[in-house]
Amino acid sequence: MPVAALIAVGPGIEVKPVKGDPVRADRNRGKKRTNVAIEAILVHAEIRRGVAQGLLDPAGWNITFKLYAKFESRSRDWLTQAFVSKVTGVPKQRKEIIDAAKAIRNCIAHQSESSFTEMNTFVGNLPNSGVARHLRTTVNSVSNVGAYLKSTVDGKMRVEHYLDEFKKFGGDLA
Numbered sequence: 001m002p003v004a005a006l007i008a009v010g011p012g013i014e015v016k017p018v019k020g021d022p023v024r025a026d027r028n029r030g031k032k033r034t035n036v037a038i039e040a041i042l043v044h045a046e047i048r049r050g051v052a053q054g055l056l057d058p059a060g061w062n063i064t065f066k067l068y069a070k071f072e073s074r075s076r077d078w079l080t081q082a083f084v085s086k087v088t089g090v091p092k093q094r095k096e097i098i099d100a101a102k103a104i105r106n107c108i109a110h111q112s113e114s115s116f117t118e119m120n121t122f123v124g125n126l127p128n129s130g131v132a133r134h135l136r137t138t139v140n141s142v143s144n145v146g147a148y149l150k151s152t153v154d155g156k157m158r159v160e161h162y163l164d165e166f167k168k169f170g171g172d173l174a
Helices: 051-055 068-078 081-088 092-110 113-124 145-150 158-173
Strands: 007-010 013-015 017-019
Touching: 068 081, 068 092, 081 158, 092 113, 092 145, 092 158, 145 158
Parallel strands: none
Antiparallel strands: 007 013
């Protein structure tokens, strides 16, 4: 059984084992033991000193923002001005596409009526210009996320349009 506890490595530094192998035998004694691997957490150089530890959720949840606007707001609190400028400089349409993609992700993960409603709101409110016009739907609400993402618009599947925007977003932040 994998170890699920935090291990203190030094003052203020904690790591979590991420893999266990109870079947593996110790060569010297033939006993079964846990193979503990440590997951490294890399912190971007632009994050101010002392902020990184506060960003980590002790319950192990991902740090996430419901809307891009919240990401912008928190970046002002946590990042240096050079990186804040990159976060706030992302084109408005790309921010809206990121918000729609997050709603799609939540819909896939939760499959609830409210997640479908939220996803359809975000997708339906995408601008009718640029790449967003290929991602929006206004005639019908999406009831099958897979069919929506696989449908071809302008010679590419919608999921490919989303992936292209994510790559551009990475370039925006680089």
